[in-house]
Amino acid sequence: MSxxxxxxxxxxxxxxxxxxxxxxxxxxxxxxxxxxxxIVRLLSERHTCxxxxxxxxxxxxxxxVSEHLRVLRDAGLIQGEIEGVRTSYCVNVAALAALKxxxxxx
Amino acid sequence: MSxxxxxxxxxxxxxxxxxxxxxxxxxxxxxxxxxxxxIVRLLSERHTCxxxxxxxxxxxxxxxVSEHLRVLRDAGLIQGEIEGVRTSYCVNVAALAALKxxxxxx
DNA sequence: TCTCTTCATCGTAATTCGACGATAGCCGAT
DNA sequence: ATCGGCTATCGTCGAATTACGATGAAGAGA
Numbered sequence: 001m002s003x004x005x006x007x008x009x010x011x012x013x014x015x016x017x018x019x020x021x022x023x024x025x026x027x028x029x030x031x032x033x034x035x036x037x038x039i040v041r042l043l044s045e046r047h048t049c050x051x052x053x054x055x056x057x058x059x060x061x062x063x064x065v066s067e068h069l070r071v072l073r074d075a076g077l078i079q080g081e082i083e084g085v086r087t088s089y090c091v092n093v094a095a096l097a098a099l100k101x102x103x104x105x106x
Numbered sequence: 107m108s109x110x111x112x113x114x115x116x117x118x119x120x121x122x123x124x125x126x127x128x129x130x131x132x133x134x135x136x137x138x139x140x141x142x143x144x145i146v147r148l149l150s151e152r153h154t155c156x157x158x159x160x161x162x163x164x165x166x167x168x169x170x171v172s173e174h175l176r177v178l179r180d181a182g183l184i185q186g187e188i189e190g191v192r193t194s195y196c197v198n199v200a201a202l203a204a205l206k207x208x209x210x211x212x
Numbered sequence: 213t214c215t216c217t218t219c220a221t222c223g224t225a226a227t228t229c230g231a232c233g234a235t236a237g238c239c240g241a242t
Numbered sequence: 243a244t245c246g247g248c249t250a251t252c253g254t255c256g257a258a259t260t261a262c263g264a265t266g267a268a269g270a271g272a
Contacts, residue, residue, distance in 0.1 A: 021147075025140045031209075032135025033230085034127050041127075044212050051249060064231055066250055071229095085239045085248050096212055103137075103209065106150050106202055139260090157219060170261055172220055177259095191218050191269045217270080228259065235252075242245075 017098060023076075024102045027095070030075035035060070036068050040091060043078060048090040050083075123204060129182075130208045133201070136181035141166065142174050146197060149184060154196040156189075 019027075031037050035058055042057060043049055055065040069089060072078045076095045080087045125133075137143050141164055148163060149155055161171040175195060178184045182201045186193045 021140050021143055025138055025143050027138075028134045028143070029138025032131055032133075032138040034131045035230095037127055037131050037134070040212055052247095055249095060230095061232055062249075063233075063251080067230075070250080082238095082249090087249065091212070100206070100209060103206060106146055106197070158217090161219095167262055168219075169221080169263075173260080176220080188219090193219065213272100215270100215272080218268090220265105220267085222263105222265075224262085226259100226261085229257080230255100231257100232255085233253095235250100237250085238248085240245105240247090242243105 019098050019102045024099065027075045027077055027099045028103075030071050030077055033068070033071075035065075036072055039065075039068060039072065040077060040096075043089055043091045048088050050086045050088050051080075052086065054089065125204050125208045130205065133181050133183055133205045134209075136177050136183055139174070139177075141171075142178055145171075145174060145178060146183060146202075149195055149197045154194050156192045156194050157186075158192065160195065 031040065038057070039054060042054065051066060051069065052062075054069070055062045058065060069078070069080065073080060073089075077092055077099075078089050079092050080089045082088075137146065144163070145160060148160065157172060157175065158168075160175070161168045164171060175184070175186065179186060179195075183198055183205075184195050185198050186195045188194075
């Protein structure tokens with residue numbers, strides 16, 4: 001499983017833009033679920049991971065994990081890259097940095 | 107409106123404990139709503155504020171804002187103190203610091 | 213005491229969320 | 243060309259969320 005050379009576009013973390021309240025709310029809402037929080041944590045540790053390996057970490061149906069990935073992707077916190085038959089996900093470091101910056105002002 | 111000397115217990119920010127995934131998820135979920143995010147921002151700026159003044163900031167019913175305050179309170183992000191007929195809210199700096207610390211590891 | 217103000221809670225309706233199984237698309241290998 | 247594995251999407255359900263008005267408790271002041 002996942003022995004292929006996985007690469008996932010790492011956006012340069014220098015382009016940090018200020019986020020609107022709605023954007024911040026969308027991101028924090030996306031993180032506001034134990035499974036999604038754990039997914040981000042896993043991706044942060046492993047740097048990158050394919051859907052199947054991710055789904056195997058939870059006692060959930062594959063479709064459910066895929067849905068969580070979609071929420072995180074829509075929020076801009078992660079991004080997926082199709083690699084043949086699989087999809088590799090990685091955290092969007094720029095977005096995460098922007099979120100931290102926004103929360104820092106609280 | 108709100109001319110009384112308002113004080114709100116500020117927990118010492120030194121007692122920062124590590125949060126569980128569920129705690130972090132609960133907090134981020136609480137922040138995952140534009141109105142609640144704005145409430146925290148307002149409290150962070152004004153240092154303290156009574157329910158009525160807070161409710162006046164939004165085109166929402168008083169009961170709705172009160173409910174949002176309850177969510178934030180249950181998440182531990184803010185705390186209210188009854189002052190006579192009013193209730194004064196303030197951010198829980200320790201909890202917020204703990205949350206930032208937890209998100210920092212992402 | 214009576215009234216006014218302030219706030220939280222209750223009941224309710226509409227919407228969204230979280231989970232599942234089933235399905236369809238797509239790629240690689242046989 | 244067909245088969246088999248990997249993902250995303252769709253339809254559906256029960257549960258949770260968000261909003262409202264109405265109600266009730268409790269302090270402040272006339």
